[in-house]
Amino acid sequence: MDAEAEMLLRYLHGLREAMIWKLDGVTEHDARRPLTPTGTNLLGLVKHVASMEMGYFTAPLGRPSPVPMPWLEDGAAFNADLFATEEESRDWVLDFYRTAWRTTDDAVADLGLDAPAQVPWWGENGRTTLGRLVVHLIVETARHAGHADILRELLDGAVGMRPGNDNMPEAEISDWHTHVEELQRLADEFL
Template sequence: MTGSQPKADLHRYLQTAREALLWKLDGLSEYDVRRPLTPTGTNLLGLVKHVASTELEYFGQVFGRPSDQPLPWFADDAEPNADMWATAGESRAEIIELYHRAWAHADATIDALALDATGQVPWWPADRREVTLHQILVHMIAETYRHAGHADIVRELIDGAVGLRKGNDNMAPGDQAWWDGYRSRLERVAQEAAQR
């Protein structure tokens, strides 16, 4: 082992989070990737659209490297939360392609700049607006993993698929009967605790 390379380490974590989020779409119908499964409308394709758009802004505009990708859902006159769902006219393929373009644009910024390169986040409060590439990498890793966690739960609600990525579910070993028993046990514990 040759030691840590901080930028490469951060970039690897970002890429792993990206792939985990995108994997949650695999094998699902158009309805299921768009279906809102929480009271606030959280849905898989919307999570991908949001994170793709966010990457384009943070690794683009913040460092004076804007992409040529229009993001009409971020316009001043866009409806609230327009970046958190895909319209019927926006295909899954288009949203995935948007995310891949965001990766390429972000990766070019990451490759071109040093970790201490500075930028400005115009939508943040003035006292926190000046940032470094290091800060934005950490921010986007946290943002992407946060939304990948949302996607984990939404996907499990859709069809029971769980885990980090294909071939590595990162879950405790057990068949369906074991998981059913485990969940029942947790329900009993919750009910017992509620009686105290």
């Protein structure tokens, strides 16, 4: 594997780890609980990102999916890739995500970044390369990792990039309360 592919996969791996870290220490109830008006929840985000990853690095590259994804088929429940069913445990979702990782990593190693790809759901712009798919996946995973950051903070106040590095300024809880109060005061100036 060339240096560019290794670099891209290193960034992707960090984002993948951030996604699953957001589930650490969260109850099954809280992992599944909808926290936005559209039903966004932590476990559903992980299932969605895994589905995206599996979807982009199988059929568009002419490779079979090692896991069926009935939630993406016609007739599936509304928004079915963004929540885990009763039968889809947290462990199942995490195993599915790790299978998607291996599928992507194997495709990059086997085919290289210049390999052609055809993404049917991109329409006439669907002809692309595996390298572009990796970049697309990094962007999408980063976007959803940000969603997961916010959901986790709403659940229990936990924030950060990864264990041992929250990437937040050092502050006491009282400092954050004062900061939020000041931001609210500033916003209220525009009522």
